[in-house]
Amino acid sequence: APAAEHAGVAGPFRQLTELAVQRIQLGDLVAAAKFGTTQPIDDPVREKQVLDTVAAESVRLGMAPEPNVRFFRAQIEASKVVQRGLFSRWERDPSQRPSRRPDLARQVRPRLDRLTAQLLGELRATLEARRPGVVCEVRRIQAEVTAVFVHRLDKLHRDAVTVSLRPVCAA
Numbered sequence: 809a810p811a812a813e814h815a816g817v818a819g820p821f822r823q824l825t826e827l828a829v830q831r832i833q834l835g836d837l838v839a840a841a842k843f844g845t846t847q848p849i850d851d852p853v854r855e856k857q858v859l860d861t862v863a864a865e866s867v868r869l870g871m872a873p874e875p876n877v878r879f880f881r882a883q884i885e886a887s888k889v890v891q892r893g894l895f896s897r898w899e900r901d902p903s904q905r906p907s908r909r910p911d912l913a914r915q916v917r918p919r920l921d922r923l924t925a926q927l928l929g930e931l932r933a934t935l936e937a938r939r940p941g942v943v944c945e946v947r948r949i950q951a952e953v954t955a956v957f958v959h960r961l962d963k964l965h966r967d968a969v970t971v972s973l974r975p976v977c978a979a
C-alpha cells in the first residue's frame with residue numbers, strides 16, 4: 809500500500825499496527841504448539857525474558873524503557889487472549905483443532921523475537937505521533953479499524969488487537 813502511505817491515508821500507526829497483528833496471529837501458532845500438551849498458556853519465565861530484552865534494547869535505542877515494557881505487556885496479554893480463546897474453541901469443537909503442532913522454542917519464539925525487534929523500531933519511529941492526546945487516540949482507533957478490515961479478523965482476534973493497541977498513545 810505505498811500509494812495509501814504517500815497520501816497519508818493510512819496514518820502514522822499503519823506499520824506498528826501491522827506488526828501487532830502479526831504478533832497476534834503468531835498467538836495462533838503458540839496455541840497450536842501448546843494445545844494438548846502440559847505446557848501452560850502462562851509462562852512467567854518467558855514473559856520476563858521478553859520484557860527484560862525490551863527494557864535493555866530500549867535503553868540501547870535511546871528510549872525510556874518503561875513505556876515500551878508497558879506496550880509489550882499488552883502484546884503478551886493480547887497473545888493470551890488469543891490462546892485462551894482458541895483453547896476453548898478447540899475444546900468445544902475438536903474438528904477445528906490444528907492438525908500440526910509447531911515447535912514452540914524452535915519455530916515460534918524465534919519469530920516472536922524478530923517481531924520484538926521490529927516493534928521496537930516502530931515504537932521509536934512513532935515516538936512523536938504517540939504523544940498522549942486526542943489526535944493520537946483518533947489515529948490509533950483509525951489504525952485498528954483499518955487492520956480489522958484488511959485482515960478480516962474474527963471477534964477473538966479483534967478483541968486481541970484492541971488489547972494490543974491500548975497503550976499506543978503513551979510515549
Ligand SMILES: O=C(O)C(=O)C[C@]1(C(=O)O)C=C[C@@H](O)C=C1
Pocket residue numbers: 838849850851852854855858883884885887888917920
Ligand atoms: O512464548 C510463549 O509461551 C507464549 O505464550 C507467548 C507469550 C508472549 O506473548 O510473548 C505469551 C504468554 C506467555 O506467558 C509467554 C509469552
